Amino acid sequence: MKLLIINPNSSEKVTNNLKGILRSPENVNLSFYTAPSNAPKEITGEKTSKESEIIVLKDIKDKNIANDYDGFMVCCYSDHPLVRSLSELSKKPVMGIMQATLLYTLSNPNVTRSFILTSTSEWESILDKAITNYFGYKEFPVNRFQKTIGLNINVTNLADKEEYGKIKKKVNHILNEQYKNDHINCVLLGCAGMAGLDSKLSTDFPEIYFIDSCKIATEFLIGLVRFNKQL
Template structure:
């Protein structure tokens, strides 16, 4: 495998959140990074982007703020310098569609995806286990449910009733990593995602959850619960598609 270079974009302006995500993802992909099969660059939205994204209005503002740095050929974050761009917001983020709209009129093979679509695609491919999402604030519940149900589910998943919906932890994005909130997150997952919805796969539906999958798994030993770090699966999917694009374009 030739080296795949992926840009992970945190589309809000919280540098601390980007730093936490970067630390976790670099640890998870240590083998690939050490072997030089993968290179990662992390970007934070400019100061004009919202500090956190908590709904449609802030999503639109963040897309407007971030698109110029990804489409400026002189920018270190210019999309065509990378094999893939992962928009690290767990939503049908408008930045994905806007960047793809720019790319479609070019010859670029840069892969562009978001956290929601890559996570749901993973569950679609498993195609046997009930799954649900745990997210941050309550405003995301109807937004995510509508996006998943209108765009991302396969007919097989629908026919088997594997999709169980979205649950809110009722914790703001930037507070998800605070140690004092961990017990509340565990309690919500136990009562809602596992006991009520009977989920076997639980998608950590916010980049702010990144790095918590191991700690959460330890809270439910022997239950057969899989916690999906949405940033980690996003990087993996983008990496796989970008590598395939390179292989089919090689002479």
């Protein structure tokens, strides 16, 4: 099985972090793609999401990349339009990392209530809207989720060792003060730049599930590809 892990921004730093975190299961080959240099360096909202989709989809078409892989993962934590357009182009499974974490909250019966921890506050309302739309609700599903919170750390710096102290302090405040009475036991790491933080945070907050969006998306994508081959 050949899977393409797509970083839809042009930051090689983010891609290199993914390469260091994601491991190929037996009989699965992971290849990594970074958007061309004219794509946004960082995806900050709907405008840059659309810009990155246009650039990446054209590059994939021009290079005929879609024919070489069994499935694709889009590593932007949002309702990124590339998930749908690449699926239409390739007719193969495409998994977005946000969608994978939301599926996880439904598939794990031990999860009581979750929230998304993301890079910056600009994403908070966008991701809350994405949750609502994903589940097909008219209002935010407060029985399953609390509102998204941004760390206000640049996406390309989230995996830096020197930033972890700030992240730990913020998570401690959220869990033990801000959302203290909200029965949170699952935190969705809402950015590809957070890849690898799950193990550190799980050590410091062992009673909480910290879900690495890229790791869980890889597992769901493998399952989809395997299942589709049986159809």
